[in-house]
Amino acid sequence: MADVVAMKRQEGTLPLPAGPVAVARDGSTLRLTLASPPANALSLAMMAALKAEIERAGEDASVRVVVIAASGKVFCAGHDLKELTAHRADADRGRAFFERTFADCSALMQAIVACPKPVIAEVDGLATAAGLQLVATCDLAVASHEATFCTPGVHIGLFCSTPMVALSRNASRKQAMEMLLTGETIDAATAKEFGLVNRVVPREYLNQVVNKYAETIASKSPLTLKIGKEAFYKQVEMGLADAYDYTARVMVDNMLARDAEEGIGAFVGKRKPEWKGE
Incomplete structure (x- = not known):
């Protein structure tokens, strides 16, 4: 019975249990959807689920391409600030929890880079802070015209130092520092100019364009x-x-x-x- 369930999951014919990441298959493409709206924040649970699915995809010969998308109006709002703030009441003022959170986030980003399968971000809505880091870490990114991006940590006294790693490996130094120092939001066209996304398309064509990328890549060795x-x-x-x-x-x-x-x-x-x- 377990083998049948696993097979149906791989084929995408079995509804998946609710969780922070929804998993679906379309042929050789694995679609991972951040499913904790409205913020789709990178909580510990979200990061663990996403990392596990990416590593599983890396070992699955039937998966050729991974797509990371999101439900709701926000692609990803970054770390869960409420989850982080709750641990300020800990004896160490939250240090241990903060260390774990940023270590887990770094491990997730490195898992995406280390995954032998190309990973595509499908961005519709706001990608902010660690959410922008997630987009910048993916091998390719396609955004809708409505997508927006920012590293707003300076507004709340927390510089986006870990998102800076991925951002500075996509945008030029001046562009990266502009985003980091001002915290201002840029539109999808500017994100493309900065090198954060490959293409910007109308929202109604976003999924179609991403699927075309996935199909093209999946046809290669x-x-x-x-x-x-x-x-x-x-x-x-x-x-x-x-x-x-x-x-x-x-x-x-x-x-x-x-x-x-x-x-x-x-x-x-x-x-x-x-x-x-x-």
Whole structure:
């Protein structure tokens, strides 16, 4: 019976139990929806559920792409300030809980980067503070025209230092500092200009565009995508010479993979490749 339930869940034919993250399958795409409106805050429960699903997707060969979306009018309002504030009454004034919260958040973001499957953010509504961090951490991001973004910590005496890590790896230094120092909200068009999102589309086409991205990516060799994603994030932190040395080694190993042999052979032979993931 357990095997049947697991199979139905994978196929997306079984309603899932309520929780902070709703999980659904559409072919080879896994859709994770933040399901705690109105804020969809990154509480400990939300972060744990999201991280668990991302890590599970990384191990599931039938999943090719992960999409992170949200229910309601807010994509993600960042950390749960009420949850954090409640622990100020602890003997240590909340230090241990604060440390756990930011450590869990960092682990979630790193899990997204480490996931061998491409992760796409589908953003409709406000993405603020750690919510913006979540969008900036994803490999790709598509936003509706109604989406907005900000790092408003300065308004409440709490600089958005951890969101800054992902933000500064997407936007230029001046743009990142503008957002961090002013806390002002930017619209989707400005977010695209800053490099936070790939595309901005009308709300009614958002899901369609994200699905097109997912379908296009899912048609590629899963091994090649895994190799490429890992290499991208490693080389971007290296100096120029080290980056070229490293990626040259990656290219050699990639060339020796069966999927590269198949893909190049299919291109030369003018046929569709059959990926084996090896």
